[in-house]
Amino acid sequence: MADRMDELDRKILLQLQQDTTPSIEEIARSVGSSKTPVWNRIRKMRDRGIIKREVAILDADVLGFEACFFVLIRTSEHDAEWQNTFLQALRDRAEVQEAHRLAGDIDYVLKVRVPNARAYDTFYQALISEVKIHNVTALLSMEEIKSTTALPL
Amino acid sequence: MADRMDELDRKILLQLQQDTTPSIEEIARSVGSSKTPVWNRIRKMRDRGIIKREVAILDADVLGFEACFFVLIRTSEHDAEWQNTFLQALRDRAEVQEAHRLAGDIDYVLKVRVPNARAYDTFYQALISEVKIHNVTALLSMEEIKSTTALPL
DNA sequence: CGTGAAATTGTCGAGCC
DNA sequence: GGCTCGACAATTTCACG
Numbered sequence: 001m002a003d004r005m006d007e008l009d010r011k012i013l014l015q016l017q018q019d020t021t022p023s024i025e026e027i028a029r030s031v032g033s034s035k036t037p038v039w040n041r042i043r044k045m046r047d048r049g050i051i052k053r054e055v056a057i058l059d060a061d062v063l064g065f066e067a068c069f070f071v072l073i074r075t076s077e078h079d080a081e082w083q084n085t086f087l088q089a090l091r092d093r094a095e096v097q098e099a100h101r102l103a104g105d106i107d108y109v110l111k112v113r114v115p116n117a118r119a120y121d122t123f124y125q126a127l128i129s130e131v132k133i134h135n136v137t138a139l140l141s142m143e144e145i146k147s148t149t150a151l152p153l
Numbered sequence: 154m155a156d157r158m159d160e161l162d163r164k165i166l167l168q169l170q171q172d173t174t175p176s177i178e179e180i181a182r183s184v185g186s187s188k189t190p191v192w193n194r195i196r197k198m199r200d201r202g203i204i205k206r207e208v209a210i211l212d213a214d215v216l217g218f219e220a221c222f223f224v225l226i227r228t229s230e231h232d233a234e235w236q237n238t239f240l241q242a243l244r245d246r247a248e249v250q251e252a253h254r255l256a257g258d259i260d261y262v263l264k265v266r267v268p269n270a271r272a273y274d275t276f277y278q279a280l281i282s283e284v285k286i287h288n289v290t291a292l293l294s295m296e297e298i299k300s301t302t303a304l305p306l
Numbered sequence: 307c308g309t310g311a312a313a314t315t316g317t318c319g320a321g322c323c
Numbered sequence: 324g325g326c327t328c329g330a331c332a333a334t335t336t337c338a339c340g
Binding site for chain 2: 316
Binding site: 062072 | 173259295
């Protein structure tokens with residue numbers, strides 16, 4: 001899929017991962033090319049799904065989302081129906097920014113973003129009342145040291 | 154800071170968190186307003202830092218970044234110098250997409266994105282050779298159930 | 307890949323509610 | 324103060340050499 005990517009494509013993506021606001025002409029200049037080829041490449045990468053989407057990143061602190069939890073979940077249930085209910089619950093809750101199914105001891109990890117600890121508790125109570133969960137550990141973030149959506153191209 | 158935000162601002166942000174590609178006119182229509190007010194509000198929210206940045210989200214799988222680890226770190230060192238070295242190491246490594254300092258038992262959690270398990274090991278060896286770390290647990294993601302950068306506005 | 311032209315969009319000012 | 328309208332500038336988009 002991504003085999004037909006050369007150094008120029010890579011440079012373009014490095015830029016777009018950081019900032020999509022500059023014009024194509026500016027991007028072209030900064031990667032040492034010109035308008036048309038850059039535009040064609042961006043279009044192709046969008047079509048191929050290499051560029052999944054373009055979004056605005058908001059400041060959580062400014063907007064009052066001051067609490068971020070990593071939630072480690074162990075479950076005893078592993079049948080398909082339980083899993084479907086659980087996954088749907090995660091997808092339906094906007095507080096859940098990330099959810100991963102894991103290999104090993106712990107079954108799932110979530111990243112949950114809420115205004116405060118009380119809001120987390122509300123979320124947590126709602127979740128465990130919806131689906132049966134064996135064991136939960138919540139890790140509270142004190143400080144976001146680094147946060148990027150960029151892949152290490 | 155964000156107190157001067159009304160329902161219209163919220164609707165605009167909900168849109169931009171999902172997709173920044175539509176024109177201001179389209180966004181205006183979808184939130185039931187018109188070009189100028191929407192444009193003015195977006196500008197203000199950028200200036201106030203509510204909108205931190207606008208970026209392209211790439212597809213990790215398509216690009217061959219098929220391994221994602223959550224790394225739980227305990228340390229014995231807590232002095233300022235150690236911490237500075239550690240934080241700088243995290244910021245310098247592009248594989249580290251997120252890094253949080255935690256409250257409690259575990260001191261830090263990282264989200265690390267790499268092409269494969271071998272690349273993770275390389276990263277891990279490099280990190281522990283740079284800074285002294287007491288205890289590390291790596292959780293390997295088998296499946297990304299959900300992934301969004303959107304705040305639950 | 308470069309040129310250039312058409313369509314669309316971003317940007318902003320003047321007057322109105 | 325924010326909104327509508329309208330105009331101009333900049334950019335995106337695309338055809339052709």
